[in-house]
Amino acid sequence: MHIYKREQIAAKVKLDSAALEAVEAGFAALGRDEVAMPPILSMNIAESNGEVDVKTAHIRGWPRFAVKISPGFFDNPALGLPSLNGLMLLFSAKTGVVDAVLFDEGYLTDIRTALAGAIAAKHLAREDAQRVAVIGAGVQAELQVAALRLVREIREVHVHSRDASKAEAFAVHMRNQYGLMVTVHNSAAAACAEADIVVTTTPSREPVLRWSDLPKGVHVTAMGSDNPHKNELEPTILANADVLVVDRLSQSRALGELHHAPALQREVFELGSLIAESRKARSSAEQITVCDLTGTGVQDTAIANYAARLLEEV
Numbered sequence: 001m002h003i004y005k006r007e008q009i010a011a012k013v014k015l016d017s018a019a020l021e022a023v024e025a026g027f028a029a030l031g032r033d034e035v036a037m038p039p040i041l042s043m044n045i046a047e048s049n050g051e052v053d054v055k056t057a058h059i060r061g062w063p064r065f066a067v068k069i070s071p072g073f074f075d076n077p078a079l080g081l082p083s084l085n086g087l088m089l090l091f092s093a094k095t096g097v098v099d100a101v102l103f104d105e106g107y108l109t110d111i112r113t114a115l116a117g118a119i120a121a122k123h124l125a126r127e128d129a130q131r132v133a134v135i136g137a138g139v140q141a142e143l144q145v146a147a148l149r150l151v152r153e154i155r156e157v158h159v160h161s162r163d164a165s166k167a168e169a170f171a172v173h174m175r176n177q178y179g180l181m182v183t184v185h186n187s188a189a190a191a192c193a194e195a196d197i198v199v200t201t202t203p204s205r206e207p208v209l210r211w212s213d214l215p216k217g218v219h220v221t222a223m224g225s226d227n228p229h230k231n232e233l234e235p236t237i238l239a240n241a242d243v244l245v246v247d248r249l250s251q252s253r254a255l256g257e258l259h260h261a262p263a264l265q266r267e268v269f270e271l272g273s274l275i276a277e278s279r280k281a282r283s284s285a286e287q288i289t290v291c292d293l294t295g296t297g298v299q300d301t302a303i304a305n306y307a308a309r310l311l312e313e314v
Contacts, residue, residue, distance in 0.1 A: 002100045004311055009104045012310040015111055015146050019306060023115045024122075024275060026059060026302030030248075031272030034060040037297045040251065042227060049075045051227055057297035059305075064090045064099055066304035068297070070109055074203050083138070084109060088304045100308055112303040113295060114143035115150075116247065117199055117221045120291040122151040123274050124245060124282055125197050125219035130155045133195035135188050135209060135232075136202040137161035137170035140223060144199045145174065157182045158191040189213040200224055200232040207234040219282075220290045225256045233290070235261035242287035245269045247296050256294040272298075 013019060029035050037057035044051050050073035058065040070086040077083060084106035090099045102108060121129070129152045134141045137159055148154050157180050161167040164184070171182040185191040192198050192213040198220045202208055209232060214220065220241075224232045238244055238261045246252040249270060253259060258268070271291060274281055282289055 001098050002311070004100060004102050006103065006105045006107050008311065009102060009307055010107055013108065013111060013303070013307045015114060015143065015150075017150055019111060019303065020115050020118060020147070020150055022306035023112050023299055023302045024119050026298040027119060027247075027272040028275045029059045029272070030296070030298045031270060031274070031276030035298050037248075039254070040297070042255070044227070048073055053226070055295070055297035055300050057301045058093060059298065059301055062301065062305055063093055064301070064305050064308065065093050066090050066297075066301040068109070068300040068304075070106065082106065088300060090304050090308055100311075102304060102307060108303050108307060109300070110139060110143055112299040113140060113223065113293075114147035116293050116295070116299055117144045117223060118147035118151045119275075120221045120245065120271060120293060121148055121197055121219060123271070124243065124289040124291055125152060126217055126282070126285055129196035129219065131158065131195050132156070132197045132199065133158040133160070133191040135160055135191065135198070135200045136224070137163070137166040138201060140201040141170060141199070142174065144201060144223065145180070146178065148197065149178075152197070155181065156194070158185055158194045159183070160185045160188045160191040192218065197221070202232060203230055204232050205229055206231055208232050209237065210234050211236040211240055214288055216286050216288065218288055220288070222257055222290070222292045225259070225292065226294045228255045228259055231257070231260045233257050233292070235264065237290060238264055239266065240288070241290040243269070243281045243289040245271050245274065245281065245289070245291040247271050247293045251294040251296065252292050257292040
């Protein structure tokens with residue numbers, strides 16, 4: 001059994017096309033019904049504004065399956081600590097023996113989450129999309145933009161955050177780190193007005209995005225709702241979007257955006273099915289597409305297998 005620390009993992013696993021291909025392969029396997037993936041085990045720790053999720057999946061034919069333990073404590077930044085932490089355990093799919101402990105402190109979760117957003121945009125956003133609006137200004141906001149650059153030629157970033165100082169710091173960092181044009185806006189509506197792609201990256205308990213905020217032709221990826229009390233999109237967005245996609249229907253209904261629209265009657269696609277079937281869900285540049293990503297165990301098994309392969313290379 002091998003134990004790998006965050007520094008070792010981060011030195012090997014990057015936000016790049018190879019990692020994207022690994023996570024996309026996991027989604028495709030899910031779409032082909034080649035994945036065993038139980039519901040998420042989730043526990044809230046209300047007095048500390050925290051939660052703990054346990055996710056797992058086995059992809060048929062893959063050598064290992066992962067079990068991920070992921071705490072999220074959202075008051076941590078005030079204590080000088082990251083909001084997310086955790087580790088992944090890798091087991092042999094043949095014997096059940098522990099192969100590796102990836103003590104990544106949430107790094108692989110951050111990477112696979114960002115890559116999922118890029119994969120959603122790859123299959124749903126307009127080919128000419130160049131401007132992205134980010135609602136939220138944390139770590140995932142940066143990684144979502146960085147990952148989008150793998151699939152679209154992003155030139156402009158528009159950001160809105162409830163904390164204006166965080167938005168300004170985000171803008172400075174993104175200009176310096178990525179050479180992007182970044183504009184801070186005082187409302188989500190103003191940020192979205194300039195966007196081809198919108199990404200919500202918040203732990204909000206009430207909608208941060210409304211249907212009236214969205215221009216024609218935009219693609220929206222909602223990242224934040226991974227617990228029943230979280231909600232980033234008003235239900236009208238789900239009802240009115242030309243194309244509505246989720247990572248897993250059962251998860252979105254239980255703890256994602258669909259959870260907040262129980263009466264919704266419309267066609268909803270799973271991202272993995274679109275990938276597996278090479279289906280183009282967007283049929284015109286004017287359509288508004290929406291993808292709700294709750295975070296799946298198959299992403300964890302995909303990125304953990306990929307990380308293990310790199311770490312074992314001599």
